[in-house]
Amino acid sequence: MKVIPGWDEELESAFSVYQSSYLAGRVASRHKTVCEILIPGAVLQAGISGALQRIGKQPVVGDFVVLLDQPELGSRMVVNILPRRTCLSRGAAGDGGGEQVIAANLDTIFIVTSVGKDLNLRRLERYLAIVYSSGANPVILLNKIDLADDPALLVEKIRGIAGAVPVIPLSALSKTGLDALSPYLNPGETVALIGSSGVGKSTLINSLLGETVQRTGGIREDDEKGRHTTTVRQMFLLPNGAVLIDNPGIREIQLGDSAEGLEKAFSEIIDAARNCKFKDCTHRKEPGCAVLQAVKDGIIPEERLESYHRLADELVFQSKKSEMGLKRLEKEKYREIAVTSKKYRKFTGKP
Secondary structure, three states: OOOOOOOOHEEEHHHHHOOOOOOEEEEEEEOEEEEEEEEEEEEEEEEEEHHHHOOOOOEEOOOOEEEEHHHHHHHEEEEOOOOOOOOEEEEEOOOOEEEEEEEEOOOEEEEEEEOOOOHHHOOOOOHHHHHHOOEEEEEEEOOOOHHHHOOHHHHHHHHHOOOOOOOEOEEOOOOOEEEHHHHHOOOEEEEEEOOOOOOOHHHHHHHHHHHOOOOOEEEOOOOOOOOOOOOOEEEEEOOOEEEEEEOOOOOOOOOOOEEEEEHHHOOOHHHHOOOOOOOOOOOOOOOOHHHHHHHHHHOOOOOHHHHHHHHHHHHHHHHHHHHHHHHHHHHHHHHHHHHHHHHHHHHHHHO
């Protein structure tokens, strides 16, 4: 019997309340208000119900969803999203703040970087904070090792900020090192790839699938900017039943609600902070700061603390921006109610 990749007993229980006119599926890709949905043995297209859109619930790639299938009316709609186990989010663009969910129900997230200017430790720290907050397990992939004079040295640099996170050197193009990914690509498990444009995510997917399913580009030699980037998130099934989710290349990704993830990404700073003289120590100028002492003693690199401060400040800013956005929405809501009430009084002649 064919099943939806990643389906389990908890999802079966959540779906059991729906009647025979409903189908369960998993979002493989989304194009504005239309989704491609995987169901057992087929791929369907479905719209997103107006009710979901009105309450701001948008399905994303990896979501398990409920479809109302009405073939006699030529209608097939996503009417609900089943509970998410994990979700990868980032800070939403614009002035409103909040979070934007990128993908859902992930077991592992491959953070893909490559030899060259894309290898940026500060960016990797940002990715780690976001991945930790998702609830999925992070793994860092260093791609294009065939271009490095000393790959082991680069791996060691990454491990300096990665803690216990696995760091795997590989070449997606030559398929060197791909065997090391096998422990994370188990049947029924879902792995997402994130990273900047041009680091080789599409080449990696093609190599793992054994066929060309994603257009590939590179990083131009003159400025090392990515080109031919993936524009639509898509899901791919590996021959053994594992699931891969590709994401558009993102050079800079904003933090959302990643406070817990930030603590895990900088665990050595959090551990040292337990010995600070003041509980509300900001680790900037306070006397008796154990973190500053650890920096002075060479235990914690100064650039690590600077990166922590930068991301922590960004979290505070995102929180304030989100709060201001909610207040603005509330004002707009009551303004709309007032206008409607005024029109009603005018129509009925009531004061």
